[in-house]
Amino acid sequence: MTNKHSLYLNRRKVIRGILATTAFGVTSKLWTGCTPTAQQNTPNSPSPAANNSPSGNTKPIVIGFIYVGPKDDFGYNQAHAEGKAGVAKIAGVKTVEEANVPETTAVQETMRNMINQDGANVLFPTSFGYFDPHIIKVAQEYPEVQFLHCGGLYEEGKHPKNIGSYFGYIDEAQYIAGIIAAHTSKTGKLGFVAAKPIPQLLRNVNSFTLGAKTIKPNITTQIIFTGDWSLPVKEAEATNSMIDQGVDVVTCHVDSPKVIMETAEKRGIFCCGFHANQAQLAPKGYLTGAEWDWTSVYSKYVQMISEGKTLMNGGIPHLERGGLKDGFCKLSNYGPAVSEAAKKDAEAAKAKFMDGSMVIYKGELKDNTGKVILAAGKEYKQRDIELEKMNWLVDGVVGSIAS
Structure with a gap:
């Protein structure tokens, strides 16, 4: 095990220790003042993506991205990281990310930390092996957080309603x-x-x-x-x-x-x-x-969320799919x-x-x-x-x- 990896695991243990001794609300604070302040509009920003609650309060969308490998791998994780960078430019959106998270209970810790520490109300755990049992377990613990997984097959009546699946016909x-x-x-x-x-x-x-x-x-x-x-x-x-x-x-x-x-x-x-x-x-x-063109896909999710749509109220499909014509993927130049x-x-x-x-x-x-x-x-x-x-x-x- 490398020193870098050891430090990474120690950081997780410290955070878990803090969580174990601090009275964090599981769901009641997810949509309140514990979330970070929204970014300011800039001339080059896409349309605002404020999350309008029924009470009329405007709250930022805090999105967490989790990758199984490094963000500069010239591959799967880099493609998702590029998508994250794309939506991070949208006004009213704050993003957090963590790389090199294995398909073990470690990803459960990362998801909980993002929710409790960073105020994430939407999570994109991107690796295939995160889905079962890890996303399913944490989604049951946080019913007001939306979990959107890349590649998993959501089944009505079997999986929590706050889980969605997206993938492209690459x-x-x-x-x-x-x-x-x-x-x-x-x-x-x-x-x-x-x-x-x-x-x-x-x-x-x-x-x-x-x-x-x-x-x-x-x-x-x-x-x-x-x-x-x-x-x-x-x-x-x-x-x-x-x-x-x-x-x-x-x-x-x-x-x-x-x-x-x-x-x-x-x-x-x-x-x-x-x-x-x-x-x-x-x-x-x-x-x-x-x-992949994940910036396009993630931007569509942000737009739906900004309109008050959720997985739980049926506004966001539990299975989201698309191909070339839908902007999910593209072909490299010849x-x-x-x-x-x-x-x-x-x-x-x-x-x-x-x-x-x-x-x-x-x-x-x-x-x-x-x-x-x-x-x-x-x-x-x-x-x-x-x-x-x-x-x-x-x-x-x-x-x-x-x-």
Whole structure:
């Protein structure tokens, strides 16, 4: 354990000790004078986001953001931190954040501290593993605080009403990246470095592969699971292993694509990014990437809250989803190696996503064991809940969920 991490844990213990000996109200003070003063309007600020209570008092929105890794990881956590920075500019909003919080009871302590110490009345705990049991437990303790989780699947009647789930159909951008990857590949072998086989990740693998197969039907995507969200050594090993086997375009779904992009560039192959823009890490080989636009998403939540809408009164949906046309995600700029033909096909696919006519999952569709997933004439549209329960890999993916 590093000295920095030891200090971090000690700070938590001190705060918990203070909380244990101080008479903090669990819910009664969440919307009173204990919250920090709102920021002043500036000429460049977006529209005010004051929270108007029924009594007519104007109170600031205090939002806490929690990340499982560092804020400068060129990936998942950086994308959320950039979203936090975006909403921090909105008048009437105060933000607090904490990074490197593991998916353990440590996140429960962080959430409680943000509520009791910082006056947070809205929390965005962003990592997948925060949801069950941690967010569920703390949400039950603080029924007037809104907990908005990235990727979790809220179930009516099962989870507290002050919990919401948001996520984007970033697989749309992955589908387009697959088109570009197929155009660029000479070997017909793509690679995908993956963390854990959760539905959102499998959906990215499958959409990337299906996009590629529209260009080259026999193209394959080799997948290697590392077992966790941030394992740089294993990520480098997986990338090198695939390159040794003929893969010439690689992408990923891990928290920080940094090592994968740098390894691909060093080995002289192409890469497609994920979460944020990694073009500077691979100036020659970066083709494009699937990026989040969390500033857009978080700003929409602030707007709803400023209008008096909450999860509890039904004004804010418990499941919030969107794709390219909804501003949840975007595509990185094309790199120098992307051909005009690839750009043309990519833009054509993007136009279909933007007008709502694109359907990625349509039958007949088989998994990579030969089992029919979707019969001919059937389809899953982006908002179909079945896609959020995905536990299969499409034909063309080399590897298995159990690997």
